Amino acid sequence: MHTGLPEFDMPADEQVDLAAESFRMLADPTRIKVLWALLQGESSVACLAELAGAAPTAVSQHLAKLRLAGLVTGRREGTFVYYSAANDHVRSLLSQALFHADHVDRDIPADATTPHAHSPSPANRTGPPRTSD
Template identity: 65%
Template sequence: MPDVRAPSVPTDEHARLAVDTFRMLADPTRLKVLWILLQGEAHVSALCQHTGASAPAVSQHLAKLRLAGLVSSRREGTFVYYSAASAHVRRLLTEALSHAEHVGGEVTGADPHTYDA
């Protein structure tokens, strides 16, 4: 008879936190903003330029990402600079973007292996 062991199951709290993170990443603009911030800190106008989103939209997304603990900020003069609060999210985004290119059937211009950079 094979040895049947119960699989390791996340706690309710860990599952809830993971779902909350996925919920925050379930928006294309937020995902793009967070990916940009994983490359280095940026201010709202730079994020607007790179994402094509308006300043109010980027600001709202940044507020949600900050509340979720995925983004931090610092003030320098009149500018507020944002950065990714956790490098753990890099692996999650890298895999999600690589998977998107795999199932999308066409390359979007970026080699998914470069997402590791």
């Protein structure tokens, strides 16, 4: 048994598996774009497809996976479904991933705390959704 780190605490396997699944969901550029758009506010498949530069059918499949992973939620209004980011954990996770990418891409020291240039503002939309499918 390793004794060099007396305060070491390994997360439970179930927690590690769930975290790995969340990272798998972020391992696709289209999903990152879709989630980023949803952090700006509720949106439809058609609008998300346009914003992400992807086909609506592909975006719909990505949303289904993100929904199963608990990263997005859907709200039905008539025949339309409007999606949003599930919670602020998604905002934090994605912002940190992009912040890390900035550090790697720009060779910024790891201890630099400059905020990410693309930090989304909280979605405070009270009006109608952006578009419909």
